[in-house]
Structures are given as C-alpha cells and as structure tokens.
Amino acid sequence: MMRSLVPPLARRVVGGLLPLLACRPTPSEAPEPDAGAWNEPTFGPSPAAPAVPDEPEPVALRPREPGTIFRDEIERATAPGPAYLLRQLGPEPYRHEGHFVGWRITRLFPDDPSLCAVACDLALDDVILSVNGQTMHTPQGLSDALQALPQWDSLEVHSLRGGLRRVVTYPIVDAPEG
Template sequence: MRARSVPLLMLLVLGCRPSTDANSTPEESRIDEPRDGREASKPTPERTPRPAGAIFRSELIRATQGGSPPYLMAQIGPEPYRPQGRFEGWVITRVWPGDPELCAPGCDLRTGDIILSVNGLKLETPEELSNLLERIDEIESIDLTGIRDGEFFERSHPVLPDPVLPE
C-alpha cells in the first residue's frame, strides 16, 4: 500500500506573507498589522515594513518548524485534488490552527485553495516534500501555481533575510 502523499506546495504556501490589494502600498503590507481592523502604526525602527509579496526566512522556518513535513501537513491539512480521478494537486483544509498569528494578517493562503505546484513540483509523494524541505535554508523564492475560487493563479514570493532592527 502506498503511503499517503504529502503536499510540498503547502510549505511554500505556508510561508504566509501578507498580500497586497490594489489599494495598498508596500508600506501597508506589514507583518505587524492588527487583524481587528485597527489602523497599524507607522513604520518605526522596531516595525520594519515588509516588501510587497515577500516572505521573511524566519516565517518560512516557523511555518515548517525548521523543515518538518509532519508539522507542515498537520497545519494545512492537505487533501488530494483529483478531478476526473487523476491527481492534480492539494486542497488546503486549514491554515495553521495551532499558530493563527503566523498567517495574520493578509496571508495569501486560504482554506479551499488548490495548490497545483510549488517551485515547479507537484509534490505528490512524502519524499518530494522532504526533499524540498531539506533545502529550506536555500530557497530563494516560492513559486506557486494553483486555483482559488475557480480561477487559475501563478504567484512568486521572494524569501528574504529577516530584517535587522537597529539597536
């Protein structure tokens, strides 16, 4: 019997970073924006603005607990997406229930998203996910292909070093 497949693309997606909409600026896409609708404070040395669409390396490490496939799988609950009986990707069933602040606010990963590939890989097997996670310290970008609300999407998110805060 074949082991249950593990989606690697989830890892890429889990690097959750705030997304921007047409009305926001890179300065508004921040790691520390409040989720309750309050206005975020202006950037200060303690609050470094996030470049639009970027993921900080520490977030990627946190989202995968340092590259742990079982942790990632538990946090996103991927289910195989098999239209017409053929594997095509992974459906996200939850988004970090054990660490909801990881994807707050503006995470570009949602329950129901279908991830077709991550960095060009379908990640059909646990080995493919493990191989990707083994290189977590080397990943320079997360390139996703997927389906959201019936619409195909492609996104690329640079993985940046953590900002250095002035002392």
C-alpha cells in the first residue's frame, strides 16, 4: 500500500487557498514585450511604451473623530469588488504553532494610497483574526466578510499587532459636508 506524498492537511490547506490565489493578477494578463525592443537603444520616450497610470487625486483632509471610517472610503475600497480589495491588502495566511489563526496584511492600498493615509489604523504585518465576529478561517470566509463590508455600520476588528492582541471598534459614518 502506497502512502500519499502530500499529507491530507496540506491538501486541504492548498485546496482552500486556491480561490484566494485566483484573485491575484497573473503574468499572462500583461502583453508580451517585443523581444527586439530590449536590444535597441532609444532616445526619448518609446511610442510602444505602456502608459503610466494616473496617480490617484489627493484627498483633502477631512475632520474626523479618531478611529472613524468614512462610508465613502469603504465604497472606494469595495466598489471594484472583493478581488480588488484582496489585491490591495495582500492577505497571507498566518499560522501559530502550525494552526491557521488569521490573515497577515502584506500591502496597504498600493493602487490608492490615500485610502489608508490619514488616520488609518491598519498596518503592514497586522494579523486580522476576525471582523464583526466572522473568523474568516477560509478564503471564502474572508471573501464573504469583504462583500458584507459595505452594509456594516461599524467594524469590530480582532487582530494581532507586534504579537499583541487588539480589539478595536471603528464606527463607519458619512463624511462631513464641505
């Protein structure tokens, strides 16, 4: 009788992460560069060079209570869909003593830095344990929480920062007029 070379737990972990990995852009989404273009010297901008994406417009500082999230910020972060938000946060599985505990944040909105620039209480390497009671132990649980985000009036986030457990509640409010 032959044993499988891949332990059952590893198969479940890898199988559970496949939907999360499917949200990441693949190299095949980019057009192939012209092989000869790399060897020819150029002077000035190349007409075949890809357009540089526009920088997001700076957001004017708006007065806010500490720990408050404006609803329009949630809408900006979630409007393109859960896959976009996952790409912006780069969640990676975090394990303690071999057991999955939460999602480690590896990016903070590289495509729209202003979303987490002012009074943002999210930091690189934070480990999100649960949001509003949802533990998100699977990529589907994480995706479900991200889809529910626009309907919530507050976020109660259980996390680890620097190895210390944190519980913070963030009210979600409409931005002040002006």
